[in-house]
Each structure stands twice: as structure tokens, then as C-alpha cells.
Amino acid sequence: MNTYECDVVVVGAGPGGSMAARYCAEGGLKTILIEKKAEIGAPLRCAEGVSKKWLQEVGIEPDPSWIRGxxxxxxxxxxxxxxxxxxxxxxxxxxxYVLERHLFDKALAKKAAEAGAQIMLRTSATGIIREDGKIVGVKARSMGEEIEIRAKVVVAADGYESQVGRWAGIDTTLKxxxxxxxxxxxxxxxxxxxxxxxxxxxxxxxxxxxxxxxxxxxxxxxxxxxxxxxxxxxxxxxxxxxxxxxxxxxxxxxxxxxxxxxxxxTCPGLDCSVDDNIVLVGDAARIIDPITGGGIAHACRTGMYAGKVIVECAKSDDFSKKALMAYEKMWRDRMEDKLYRNFMAKEKLASLDDETIDQLIQMIKTADIGEVNVYNLLKAVKEKFPQVVEGFEDLI
Missing domain, CATH: 3.30.9.10 (D-Amino Acid Oxidase, subunit A, domain 2)
Structure with a gap:
């Protein structure tokens, strides 16, 4: 059985995985990025819509090659x-923008490769490797061959199914x-x-x-x-x-x-998305906008945060849960309130009948809202339909 040695193994070459691999590699860590599919970004599993404002935040330059509209x-x-x-x-x-998602994902993976990450396609994680109870890498099947990838830390970026997190003992179940x-x-x-x-x-x-x-x-x-x-x-x-x-x-x-x-x-994230020697990012960590189901921005942000924190942890060779909690704090400080607010709004909207929804849209049309976003819309709703925001008024 072939064994690969690295500092970081990232499972999944979607936006979260590629961003984590890029920032780990840019920080000088030997990084392996594995992807179970034969082509990054395909087949499509996305509506392909994103807002613009977060791209600069995570170091992505808009490129006409992957912007369709x-x-x-x-x-x-x-x-x-x-x-x-x-x-x-x-x-x-x-x-x-409306993206050509398969080209967007490839562009992010290319950035990771340019930073020094090694990409392995047709390589599926099949389990976690533990020694003396400690995670030391992943088992995988690459091009039909059983392999081991030994690493100091594992980044689980394997999306909604989130097998890696589950194998590591992190509860990723959903209602x-x-x-x-x-x-x-x-x-x-x-x-x-x-x-x-x-x-x-x-x-x-x-x-x-x-x-x-x-x-x-x-x-x-x-x-x-x-x-x-x-x-x-x-x-x-x-x-x-x-x-x-x-x-x-x-x-x-x-x-x-x-x-x-x-x-x-469509929940507001896991209770905790790290453990000793493992970090979950993006959909694997359930970090996704509960009201829209949009996850590209959240995956990119959490991938970047994970990469930056792992690079810092490498300086002291400490990848314990305690050390990796800096990642947990980073994403929660940036996104948790908004995710929880949108989760509560999603729950309320699901309980409204069509007549009430029609009244809400009629009200929004005539409301004086400077910049239209979910927060400002909910502020307007709070004034006319306080029952819709009952239970999370303090977040508006």
C-alpha cells in the first residue's frame, strides 16, 4: 500500500477545500488536496448564484472566464x-453573479496548485487513520488503489454528506x-x-x-x-x-x-466544527445560509480561515482541539449571528400562508429601505409584522 506524507490533507476540492489548501500551501505547509470525482466542479450540484461583496474578502479576483451573468x-x-x-x-x-460553477471551482483549485498544493483526482477518502486514539491522516482509494495519506491535520471539506466528520466522531446529523x-x-x-x-x-x-x-x-x-x-x-x-x-x-x-x-x-452550523487534528469547513460543517441555502461564500470564508489557523498552529506544532478553536472563533465572530438570524427567519417563513407572504411583499415594496438585504428587510418586517420575527428580535 502506498503511503503519502504531508502536513495537511484536505478532503474535497470544492470551494472550501480549495481555499483551505491554497492558504495552507501559501503558508509553507505540505498540502495534499483529494477529490473523489474525475473533474473538479462537475457534475454540477449548485444553483450557481453568488453575491459580489465577499470575493475581495477572501482574495478572489472576479474573472470573466467563470462569470456567466x-x-x-x-x-x-x-x-x-x-x-x-x-x-x-x-x-x-x-x-x-451567475457563475459557470465548474470553471469557478477549477479556478480555485488552480490557485491552490499554484501555491504548492498537490491535487489528487479520483481519490475518495474511505476512513480516518488513528494511532493511540489520535487522528494521523485518512485512508483513501485512488484510481482503484488503496492508499494512506498521513498528515498532522485533516480538513474535511466533503460537503453535505460529511463522512469524514462523522468518521472522526463529530455529530453532523440533521433534522x-x-x-x-x-x-x-x-x-x-x-x-x-x-x-x-x-x-x-x-x-x-x-x-x-x-x-x-x-x-x-x-x-x-x-x-x-x-x-x-x-x-x-x-x-x-x-x-x-x-x-x-x-x-x-x-x-x-x-x-x-x-x-x-x-x-x-439549512441549520446555522454545527455546535463545534473542530476536534483534535481535524477541521470541518463549508457544507461539511453545516455552515450555509439557512434562508437561501447558499454556501459558496461560506465555504470560501471558512476554507480561508481554516488555512490561516492551521498555518499558525504549525508554528508550535499544536493541532489540538484547543489550538484549532481559533478557527471556530473566527468563523463565528464573522457569521454566527447572521446565520442564526436567518435560521430563525427561515423557520418563521415556513409557517406563513400565501396571503401573509403576499402582504409582506406588498409592505416591502412601499417601505423606505435604504439598502436591501436580509437584515434591513427583517427590520421593516419587524415594524409591520412583529410575529414573523418573534423569538429573535434582539438580532434585528
Missing amino acids: DMKGAIIKSPQGTTFQLDESKAGAEVG LSDIDSCIQYRMCNIDVAPDYCEFTIGSVAPGGYVWIFPKGNGVANVGIGVMGRLCKGDGDAKRYLDDFIAKDPRLNKGQCLEIMGGFVS
Whole structure:
């Protein structure tokens, strides 16, 4: 059996894994980044929408090669047809890009490689290696061969399934209310606004929403997320999405070029995302926006934080849970309040009927909101519909 030696092994070459590998390698650590798939970023499991404002924060320069659409704004709709349109003058940096996600992921992995990380494709982690109770690496299968990768610290960036964290003894289980069942079609021959993302909430997508993310030339990602505890049968997400498309004349003559499905977590992060010699980042740590299900920004941030903390830990050769808690503090200081606030908002929105949602959107349309973001929207909602924010008023 081949054995590889390194300082850091990162499992998963999505945004969180590539960012962690990049910052570890830039800090001079011998870093191995493994990815179970044959191609980084494919097959697609993402709606491909991101805001702009966080890219600079994590050292990512926007690149036309992976930006498919530069959005002017967004449109929020109720099932009854009430719409609220916001553009860059209102939404500022919350307005974003629609990506070519597979190219975006490859670009991040390329940065990691340029920093010195070694990338191994078709390499699946199969277990944790422990010696005297201490994590010392991972077992893996690479191109059909059983291997060991020995490292001082493991970064689990293996997404929603999060096997590495579970093998390490970290509880990553989720409640049904904290899981969204999702399906998305890449559709052509449709007639939607080319530079506005659309979100429809309410009974058309119980506990979640329908999205339309345009990609130009009559092509868009059209998808849905439905809260797990509100699914009543197999294939509910597809049924809701098909019904929505059939009733929308802009979409119902379109054709599917691609179908993807999966699950996303919508809780506000794990109780703790580190242990001795292991760090969980991004979706593996359940660090994802509970109200939107968006995880790219959170993965990039947590990957960067993990890399920076691991580099500091290497200076004293201490990768204990106590030393790695600096990562825990870093991401919580930056994101925890917002994640919890959005988690509570998600729970409340799931309980509202269509009439109330329609009234909310009507109210938002006429409210004097300087910059439109989730925080300011909730502030406006608090004044007119205090019951919607009951239980988390202190975060608004």
C-alpha cells in the first residue's frame, strides 16, 4: 500500500477545500488536496448564484472566464403574483453573479496548485487513520488503489454528506426541518429577464423557494428547494417544480439541457466544527445560509480561515482541539449571528400562508429601505409584522 506524507490533507476540492489548501500551501505547509470525482466542479450540484461583496474578502479576483451573468438585481415574488424588484442602487453588493460553477471551482483549485498544493483526482477518502486514539491522516482509494495519506491535520471539506466528520466522531446529523430537497433544470428556449435573478416563495415551494438564475441566450437555471419536513411523498420537489414551470408561459415551452438534484442543510452550523487534528469547513460543517441555502461564500470564508489557523498552529506544532478553536472563533465572530438570524427567519417563513407572504411583499415594496438585504428587510418586517420575527428580535 502506498503511503503519502504531508502536513495537511484536505478532503474535497470544492470551494472550501480549495481555499483551505491554497492558504495552507501559501503558508509553507505540505498540502495534499483529494477529490473523489474525475473533474473538479462537475457534475454540477449548485444553483450557481453568488453575491459580489465577499470575493475581495477572501482574495478572489472576479474573472470573466467563470462569470456567466452579471446581474442588475433580483425579483422577489409571491404565489399570488405580487413582485418586488430591486436593482443595484438598492441592493448594492448583494447583487451578484451567475457563475459557470465548474470553471469557478477549477479556478480555485488552480490557485491552490499554484501555491504548492498537490491535487489528487479520483481519490475518495474511505476512513480516518488513528494511532493511540489520535487522528494521523485518512485512508483513501485512488484510481482503484488503496492508499494512506498521513498528515498532522485533516480538513474535511466533503460537503453535505460529511463522512469524514462523522468518521472522526463529530455529530453532523440533521433534522428534517434543516434539510431542503432540491432539484434544478438547466433550461433553454425560455423567455426570462436576462439580468435579474428571480425568487418565488410560498406554497409553490413549501419552506423554500423557486429560483430562476439567467445564463443568457434564453438559458437559465430553474430550480426549487422544499423543506424536508414539508415533503409529503417521493419526488415532491420535482412535482412542485414541474407544476410551477407548467403554469409559467415564459417557461412551459422550454426544454431541459441538464437535471441535477440533491439536498442542502439549512441549520446555522454545527455546535463545534473542530476536534483534535481535524477541521470541518463549508457544507461539511453545516455552515450555509439557512434562508437561501447558499454556501459558496461560506465555504470560501471558512476554507480561508481554516488555512490561516492551521498555518499558525504549525508554528508550535499544536493541532489540538484547543489550538484549532481559533478557527471556530473566527468563523463565528464573522457569521454566527447572521446565520442564526436567518435560521430563525427561515423557520418563521415556513409557517406563513400565501396571503401573509403576499402582504409582506406588498409592505416591502412601499417601505423606505435604504439598502436591501436580509437584515434591513427583517427590520421593516419587524415594524409591520412583529410575529414573523418573534423569538429573535434582539438580532434585528
